[in-house]
Amino acid sequence: MFRRSLLTAAAATAGFAALGVTPARADQYDDIMKAKKIRIATDLAIPPSGMIDASMQPTGSDVETARLLAQDWGLQLEFVQTTGATRIPNVLTGKADIIISTLSVTAERAKVIDFTRAYAALESVVGGLKSLQVKSWEDLRGKTIAVSRGTTQDTTLTNMKDRDLRIARYDDDATMVTAAVTGQADFVATSATIVNQIGVKNPARPFEPKVLITTFDLAIGLRKGEPQLREKLDAWIATNLKNGKLNAIYKKFHGSELPAAMRG
Template sequence: MKFIKSLAVASAMCALSLAGTSIASANSYERIIESGKIRISTDLAIPPSGMLDAELKPIGSDVETAKLLAEDWGLELEFIETTGATRIPNLQTDKADIVISTLSVTPQRAEVIDFSKPYAGLQSVIGAPAAAQIAGWDDIRGKTVTVTRGTTQDTELTAMAAERGFNIARYDDDATMVTAAVTGQAEMVATSATIVQQIGERNKDLAYEPKFTIRVFDLAIGVRKGEPELLEKLNEWVSANLKNGKLNDIYQKYHGTPLPAEILQ
């Protein structure tokens, strides 16, 4: 009898706990609106998506996207600084309400967070000095590819490194990864085409350039699981600002090219 009673109490407590979690998640959008502030996790060390200007103010395509969202929703914006590796943990630990930080949509990430519809695109490439004879995967066998920890490139290349016979060197953020490439410490990098271009501009002798494309990824806003209203509102916002051209203008301003046609459809 005591066992049955204890089991009943435990079951009731579990049900209440789950109900509370569900209610809290379902009301996240309302909570954000009522608080008058939205906390957005953005990497400010990954130009041109996120960076600091001469006055140490955040700028970049993701920064302007976050500002546009906050403005449209009539909210104060609080940036939660992050690195590639801490973007999803910031959501899971409730340090941030959403993530706008070159977060590409992958099946692995979709298991732990939800994604809005894509607001931008990312061309992921292998980049190396112009003199390097690299045209495909066979050419990097036995070599070391440098990545930023926790990024899509890290995840994807780690899964294929043993089979394709290359090694991986990891840095904790894009700034240190870029420095390694600019100073010649990195043999090659796996990152966005935009960052490879920036590396080339910072060291004209090495003249880093994209060698071949790994994949083109959709970039979306990251949301905690179980927040349907917030996700729906974000999807509506993305659709509206793709249609009115504002998101394309932001991307073109910082990346020098329009959004991929697939994103604009």
């Protein structure tokens, strides 16, 4: 979900070529195992997926997913703090090995990076104050909706030219949520989980999901041309969906279980 406007596949490819980024060797998995460390790009400002706890330690569903992966593979874990806009550049430029950061699978992103099978799901919605009577896109006509730059919500709403939507863009989810909590925004486009968090931060301004945008699969992102790494990650996800560990992590932080079809 997030920040600076999402690059089109063509623009991204051209931009990274200009930076001298070349396709990675097809043995990144071997390199990771040899280094005994995995660097994972994770946004720590999007509760409950990624956040900092009272002890100033990373926590959240994506954080625990990353920790479980590192533990199962016997690796040291290094979090590469990221935003929505920098997740993909971080792996393309080699700053991170993979992305575990509410990364929804889209056709546009799939032109730039590879995705594993889904490890979780994301319900993308327009949320608003509970006191506001909004049930459809027509009810949102002419309304201002806050989004985080570069998110799928930003892209989707921007392309809805016929809806007469006014978009207020924020640099990240934390500042967007702050805008909602403090009364600067009455509507937000984000995940249903984040919408529900707004009322927790300010009980006087409870928000609720109003209009469903879509439901996305969340997957691990990695550079293209790494078949061994992708196969190993897919196998790890399948194992931990089957044994219930990924569902337990999701339920702990999101308060609901993963879709039944995903759990198998």
